[in-house]
Amino acid sequence: MAKSYLRFWGVRGSYASPFPTHLKVGGNTSCVEISVDEHTVICDAGTGIIPLGNKLAAESKTKDVLIVLTHYHWDHICGLPFFVPAFIPDWKINFFGPGESIQEIKQNLDSQMQAPYFPVGTETWMANINYIEPRETKISRGPIDISYYGVHHPGITYGYKIKAANKTIIYVSDNECQFLDKSIKQKMTEFSEEEQQMFEAMNREEYEYELESIQGADILIHDAQYTPEDYETKRGWGHSCYVDVVNYAIDAKVKELYLYHHDPYNDDDAIDKIYEKCQEIIQNRNASLKCFIAREGMEIDLE
Numbered sequence: 001m002a003k004s005y006l007r008f009w010g011v012r013g014s015y016a017s018p019f020p021t022h023l024k025v026g027g028n029t030s031c032v033e034i035s036v037d038e039h040t041v042i043c044d045a046g047t048g049i050i051p052l053g054n055k056l057a058a059e060s061k062t063k064d065v066l067i068v069l070t071h072y073h074w075d076h077i078c079g080l081p082f083f084v085p086a087f088i089p090d091w092k093i094n095f096f097g098p099g100e101s102i103q104e105i106k107q108n109l110d111s112q113m114q115a116p117y118f119p120v121g122t123e124t125w126m127a128n129i130n131y132i133e134p135r136e137t138k139i140s141r142g143p144i145d146i147s148y149y150g151v152h153h154p155g156i157t158y159g160y161k162i163k164a165a166n167k168t169i170i171y172v173s174d175n176e177c178q179f180l181d182k183s184i185k186q187k188m189t190e191f192s193e194e195e196q197q198m199f200e201a202m203n204r205e206e207y208e209y210e211l212e213s214i215q216g217a218d219i220l221i222h223d224a225q226y227t228p229e230d231y232e233t234k235r236g237w238g239h240s241c242y243v244d245v246v247n248y249a250i251d252a253k254v255k256e257l258y259l260y261h262h263d264p265y266n267d268d269d270a271i272d273k274i275y276e277k278c279q280e281i282i283q284n285r286n287a288s289l290k291c292f293i294a295r296e297g298m299e300i301d302l303e
């Protein structure tokens with residue numbers, strides 16, 4: 001039987017950053033491959049999907065992949081125009097992502113390849129392209145089952161819950177965790193005591209929902225773009241501070257957390273420091289969470 005694994009092909013947020021100071025962590029934008037017995041699910045199509053596409057075109061026996069998109073911000077789709085399997089006739093590419101209709105999803109992907117932005121359009125894709133009805137609540141690929149939920153990020157953005165090889169993997173590339181808490185706390189003094197109590201209750205309810213979404217996950221891949229200093233100036237931009245993410249994962253009893261969607265401003269040394277701070281938080285809370293920095297090329301054995 002073929003092996004089952006998860007591999008990070010792109011771990012960067014916002015824009016590709018192939019700078020000499022960033023190569024230990026990696027410069028490609030969001031893309032994760034999950035493979036179980038030759039069945040392949042790809043989470044997001046940032047520049048990381050380009051080397052993945054080259055590998056699949058050379059090696060895949062099934063020639064059939066499912067690409068699930070969290071949303072259509074450029075860093076999550078900009079690898080698609082260079083995804084080689086889409087240009088090969090005997091391939092089948094299945095897309096799923098947020099949207100009201102298949103037409104809307106198709107348009108979101110077509111438009112980045114239209115003139116004057118790109119020399120050829122998606123009509124040059126020779127593969128069999130299949131758009132999955134966006135109202136489907138559960139999707140699957142062989143033994144891999146996928147569901148999704150809404151997260152806090154501008155526009156409609158999904159987090160994906162993926163059951164593969166008896167593991168629960170949660171992929172949340174872009175999300176401002178504890179968004180309500182952060183927004184309310186900042187303005188709390190402006191409200192009456194009654195309003196403050198109401199907001200506190202709303203806040204608790206919201207956090208319960210957030211915890212439930214990731215509760216007990218074996219593997220959580222989560223946006224950790226900002227340091228506490230960055231977050232002060234970028235509140236409401238739709239990304240998380242790593243301190244909040246580590247606490248969130250501990251509260252939800254997640255087993256392994258992979259910090260993801262790294263800020264291109266942060267070089268390898270800066271991300272090493274983030275890693276150390278995260279270990280401190282875990283020790284101070286006496287928690288059993290295992291926390292890692294997602295790095296390009298890193299592979300997790302799912303067996």
Ligand SMILES: [Zn+2]
Pocket residue numbers: 013014030073075076173174261
């Ligand atoms: Zn992003």
Ligand SMILES: [Zn+2]
Pocket residue numbers: 071073153174
């Ligand atoms: Zn985004």
